[in-house]
Amino acid sequence: LAKTTQPISMDSxxxxxxxxxxxxxxxxxxxxITWYQQFPSQGPRFIIQGYKTKVTNEVASLFIPAxxxxxxxxxxxxxxxxxxxxxxxxxxxxxxxxNKLIFGAGTRLAVHP
Amino acid sequence: xxKVTQSSxxxxxxxxxxVFLECVQDMDHENMFWxxxxxxxxxxxxxxxxxxxxxxxxxxxxxxxxxxxxxxRFSLILESASTNQTSMYLCASSSRGQPQHFGDGTRLSIx
Numbered sequence: 217l218a219k220t221t222q223p224i225s226m227d228s229x230x231x232x233x234x235x236x237x238x239x240x241x242x243x244x245x246x247x248x249i250t251w252y253q254q255f256p257s258q259g260p261r262f263i264i265q266g267y268k269t270k271v272t273n274e275v276a277s278l279f280i281p282a283x284x285x286x287x288x289x290x291x292x293x294x295x296x297x298x299x300x301x302x303x304x305x306x307x308x309x310x311x312x313x314x315n316k317l318i319f320g321a322g323t324r325l326a327v328h329p
Numbered sequence: 330x331x332k333v334t335q336s337s338x339x340x341x342x343x344x345x346x347x348v349f350l351e352c353v354q355d356m357d358h359e360n361m362f363w364x365x366x367x368x369x370x371x372x373x374x375x376x377x378x379x380x381x382x383x384x385x386x387x388x389x390x391x392x393x394x395x396x397x398x399x400x401x402r403f404s405l406i407l408e409s410a411s412t413n414q415t416s417m418y419l420c421a422s423s424s425r426g427q428p429q430h431f432g433d434g435t436r437l438s439i440x
Contacts, residue, residue, distance in 0.1 A: 259431030319372040
């Protein structure tokens, strides 16, 4: 199973762009990359998912280079409410109709005024 | 928006009790999951279900069972609660091939 490595913690300031990079060296052909956000005492919340190149939605962008051995979650103009733990997951592709998620330790992002 | 509702946010039970944790989703998802989350260990999958009355063991099923009698409801059962089952329990649901959506969790304490 593909294992992910991401920084344990990061600090930023309000209004800055934050980039969190995750490495996943043994990602398989059918696997794809998913990011979740978790606040204290809440369940993880899906942010974004991609297979290759770039994906953008209303809250984040996900950059995946051609070799797919890493990915970068980009949060534009963070605010204090973006302080949370961010998890990078490699999702085993479509096995039996459900996606097996393996959560690592995540990256604790602290946004300061 | 997908809504996954767990019946209790906080629950305190005693060792040896039979404990039921309930989860309901409102998006007609085929798949439902139960995880537990512990500091330093991350989220670990206990059981999942891909259809009514179907269930599969996850990574740590010992001491737990599940029930899925209706598509929208997935119950986790602690047959005889023990102190090492004190944890945050998270339910999730998904459509086939789509991201999982989580509830806000039940913090269970076994005394």
